[in-house]
Amino acid sequence: MKDCVFCKILDGQILAHKIYETDDVFVFLDIDPYTRGHSLVIPKKHYQDVFDIPADELQKLIVEVQKVAKLQKDKLGAEAINIFQRNGIMAGQGVDHVHFHVVPRYVNDMVKMLPRGGYKGKDFEKVIGLLTN
Numbered sequence: 001m002k003d004c005v006f007c008k009i010l011d012g013q014i015l016a017h018k019i020y021e022t023d024d025v026f027v028f029l030d031i032d033p034y035t036r037g038h039s040l041v042i043p044k045k046h047y048q049d050v051f052d053i054p055a056d057e058l059q060k061l062i063v064e065v066q067k068v069a070k071l072q073k074d075k076l077g078a079e080a081i082n083i084f085q086r087n088g089i090m091a092g093q094g095v096d097h098v099h100f101h102v103v104p105r106y107v108n109d110m111v112k113m114l115p116r117g118g119y120k121g122k123d124f125e126k127v128i129g130l131l132t133n
Helices: 005-010 055-076 123-132
Strands: 018-021 025-029 039-043 080-084 100-105
Touching: 005 025, 025 055, 039 055, 055 080, 055 100
Parallel strands: none
Antiparallel strands: 018 025, 025 039, 039 100, 080 100
């Protein structure tokens, strides 16, 4: 995709700090990290989001996500790891190329996660009904 920042990185038009790559996946440091070592894991083929990527390609991606998490823990001394992925502008997806964030967590790193909302009244039962039928 010609306007995709990640596709431009893959084409060498934009510099990225590559950690490693495979035939199908490219892993690099996020330029605006939550913490030291925050990495992005992307497929080399352009897929907009989790709804667009074929299951076999998604499987390759998540295997590499796990490898990156292990690297961060082993090499950077991360105490924990957050792994997240956003789909659509309402979810905060800033680049329309499916990707996973792998964020190493350290003691006192000050990273805040999304607040929780909870269910009101009968909404819990309604949601269960919609998702299980």
